[in-house]
Amino acid sequence: MASAIQFGTDGWRATIAETYTFDNVRRATQATAEHFIAAGKAERGIVVGYDTRFGSDRFARAAVEVLAGNGIRVLLSNRFQPTPVLSYSVINRQAGGAIVITASHNPGSDNGFKVKSDAGSSAPPEVIADIERHLERLEARDGGVQRLPFTAAQAKGLVEEFDASPAYDEQIGRLVDLERLRQAGIYVVADSMYGTGQGYFKRLLSGGTSRVDEIRNEVNPAFPGIAPEPIRPHIDALSRTVRERGAQLGLATDGDSDRIGLVAEDGTFVNQHQVFALLVLYLTEQRGLRGPAVRSVTMTSMTDAYMQRLGQQVVETPVGFKYIGATMLEQDAILGGEESGGFGFKGHIPERDAIVAGLFLVDRMVRSGKPMSGVLDDLRQTLGDWHYLRLDVRYPASERAAIAERVAAARPASLDGSPLASIGTRDGYKFYAQDGSWLLIRFSGTEPLLRIYTETTSAERVQRLLEQGRELAGA
Numbered sequence: 001m002a003s004a005i006q007f008g009t010d011g012w013r014a015t016i017a018e019t020y021t022f023d024n025v026r027r028a029t030q031a032t033a034e035h036f037i038a039a040g041k042a043e044r045g046i047v048v049g050y051d052t053r054f055g056s057d058r059f060a061r062a063a064v065e066v067l068a069g070n071g072i073r074v075l076l077s078n079r080f081q082p083t084p085v086l087s088y089s090v091i092n093r094q095a096g097g098a099i100v101i102t103a104s105h106n107p108g109s110d111n112g113f114k115v116k117s118d119a120g121s122s123a124p125p126e127v128i129a130d131i132e133r134h135l136e137r138l139e140a141r142d143g144g145v146q147r148l149p150f151t152a153a154q155a156k157g158l159v160e161e162f163d164a165s166p167a168y169d170e171q172i173g174r175l176v177d178l179e180r181l182r183q184a185g186i187y188v189v190a191d192s193m194y195g196t197g198q199g200y201f202k203r204l205l206s207g208g209t210s211r212v213d214e215i216r217n218e219v220n221p222a223f224p225g226i227a228p229e230p231i232r233p234h235i236d237a238l239s240r241t242v243r244e245r246g247a248q249l250g251l252a253t254d255g256d257s258d259r260i261g262l263v264a265e266d267g268t269f270v271n272q273h274q275v276f277a278l279l280v281l282y283l284t285e286q287r288g289l290r291g292p293a294v295r296s297v298t299m300t301s302m303t304d305a306y307m308q309r310l311g312q313q314v315v316e317t318p319v320g321f322k323y324i325g326a327t328m329l330e331q332d333a334i335l336g337g338e339e340s341g342g343f344g345f346k347g348h349i350p351e352r353d354a355i356v357a358g359l360f361l362v363d364r365m366v367r368s369g370k371p372m373s374g375v376l377d378d379l380r381q382t383l384g385d386w387h388y389l390r391l392d393v394r395y396p397a398s399e400r401a402a403i404a405e406r407v408a409a410a411r412p413a414s415l416d417g418s419p420l421a422s423i424g425t426r427d428g429y430k431f432y433a434q435d436g437s438w439l440l441i442r443f444s445g446t447e448p449l450l451r452i453y454t455e456t457t458s459a460e461r462v463q464r465l466l467e468q469g470r471e472l473a474g475a
Contacts, residue, residue, distance in 0.1 A: 003139060007128050009320035013103045013112035016054060020111045022062050025101075028113050029066035030145045031135035032099060035127065038134075041096030041118055042072045049077035049086035049164070051102035051196050051256045053111050054221040056080065059101045061150050063113075067099075068153035069146035078161045080219075082196040082257030084353035087120040088171055089164040091349065097123070102196075102256040105229035105340075108222045120349040121325035128322065172204060175348060176359045182208030184366045189213050189250040191238040191261075193228040194220045197253030200355050205362070215241055228254050230261025230341055230354075232269055243267035249365065249372045251358040258352035259341040262361055264372035272341040273300035273388050273455070277379055279343055279357065282364040283334050284310060291346065294327045294336040296320070297427045298453050301438060302386040318427035319442075325350040339390075388455040391466045393475045397448050403473050407441050410472040415439055416456065416464045437461070439469050450475050 004019045005012050005028050012028060014020040036042040048064050050056035057080070064074045075093055077086060083100050090098050096118050103112035115123040115131065123131070138144055153159045172178065182205055190201040194216050202212040215238065226234040230252035242250040242263050250263030262270040270278075276295065280303045283289045293307060294315045304314045315331055317323040321344070324336040328350040336344040342352030345360075368375050395403060407429050412420055418433035428442020428451075437456035444451055452469040456462055 003135060005135060007132060010104070010122055010322065011112050011114035013106055013110050015109050016111050022059065025059050025062050025113060026066050026145050026147065027135065027138060029063040029099065030070070031131050031138055032115055033067050033070040033072055033146075034134040034138075035131045036072065036096055037070065038130075042070070044094060044096035044118070045073040045075055047075045047077070047086055047090050047093065047095045047098035047116070049081050049083070049098065049100045051083075051100075052080050052194060052219045052221060053101075053103060053108065053255070056101045056111060059111060063099050063101065064159060065147045065150055065153060066145060068156070068158040069148040072158070074153070074159050076159055076161050078163050080196050081164050082200065082253070082355060083114065084258055084349065084351060084355060085164045085168045087116050087349050087351045087353075088168050089162075090116055090118060090120045092167040092171075093162075100256070104256050105227060105254040105259060107227050116351070119325075119329060121329070121351045122320070122322040124322050124326040169204070171348065172356065172359065175345075175356060176363055178204055178359075179208070181205055181359070181362055181366060182210050185209040186249075186362065186366065187211045187213075187245075187247045188362065189215060189238060189242050189245065189247045189263075190217070191215050191230075191235070191241075191250060191252040192217050192257075193226060193230065193234065193252060193254060194218065194223050195228050195253060195255035195257060197257040197354065200253075200257070201251055201358060204355075204359065213241075213245065213247070223255070230254050230259055231272075235261045235263065235269055239263050239267040239269060249362070251361070253354040253358070254341075257354045260343065260354040260357040260361075261341060262358075262372075264376065266373060268373070270372070270376065271388065272337075272339060273302065273386070274376065274379065275341065275357070275361070276300055276335075276337040276343065277303050277383055278364060278375065279335055279337070279360060280307070281379065281382065282360055283345075286364060286367050289334045289346065291334040292331045294324050294331065294333045296324060296338045297424070297430055298339040298390075298440060299337055300386065300388060300455055301436060302383045302455070305436065306383055316424070316426060321352055384457070386455055386457065387459050387462045388453070389462045389466060391452045391470070392444075393450040393452065393470060393473070395448055395450055395475050399475070400443070400448070403450060403475055404443070406474045407472060412468070412472065416461050416468065437465065439465050441469050441473055
């Protein structure tokens, strides 16, 4: 029988009161505690934090009680905090890792459980596999969760409540010249989408001639009218606000502030692939950094040729920042990025950080002396005009094997007229054309969906390539 606790691309997420219960959170924490103990990390203490969702603070306390019951000292955030702030606190406090209670961009009915390594990154695949082994043994013996009541844990000195934001703010000051941005006279609208990013951009950018207004900056676990994901249509309110108030740009953070959304001064949503390219150009052109960039297999390839001209490479990984973060560390990469809008940076943490990404985007605009629309024009002139889209196709479960067989056997001569250059099998099947276009076909890991992705040189070609992908799969 499969466990009710299933770890995905970034932790375990489930519906509150159905699968996401206090008992299951305690089981997940016990398995994680056993991993940290066996790995020799527990003696350094474990950070525990949480987001703005319903019951997150109480689920965090449940995790604290289990860690304390296993004799582990806990550094508990004294309020909800962005996941990257908590991830940085692991490094700052030299802790052995972290547990963050959050379901990120999921709807308000869900909550989740993320595990961070002692590098402040998403727990890599081998760590998750070990936690799952401990979970299997725990469920097989039908018991064994060690638990110490919160007040007793405090009395024994096993719980230290702390504010993670001062150390994080100091780190931000080392990464970007905040005073220059504060005196740049820019007008930014920040949208925390009822999540943990409330107040961060306003605090970091205020104090000079620059101005920051906030929308959806209160706690509302229902996330009314949206899912807290910084993409359309959930970001449309930010686009309207930027346009109506005459702001220079809008920045949106998802539920736990590890994904960024960008809106130009005319209300145009700048997609995550363009943001990745903007950040590559910012770090290489304006910051002078050199080193590889890392991206998931579903991410844009528009920067590949540019990086090659610099004598650098772009490394492709399977989907999930647990792969991207590990590769960033291995390759000493300047940047890691994924399709969903998460970006991590050298000199910080090998983990997604929407706050740093947003500040870097502001800095790029200020340094250019142009509006964000002008920055995008420069992007197109440097890298060309690329178009991306994803198509999700639902299929009967009985057809999965046949679809997989057809895709594995596919050898198209060309992609919409451009000769086929190669086929990658890192995560699904990715067909690369000689003109830089690509077509990716892969199964969703959580539901019966076939995902077909493409990037190419025009909107018309996007539709033709998606249809070609559907024909290859016979779905």
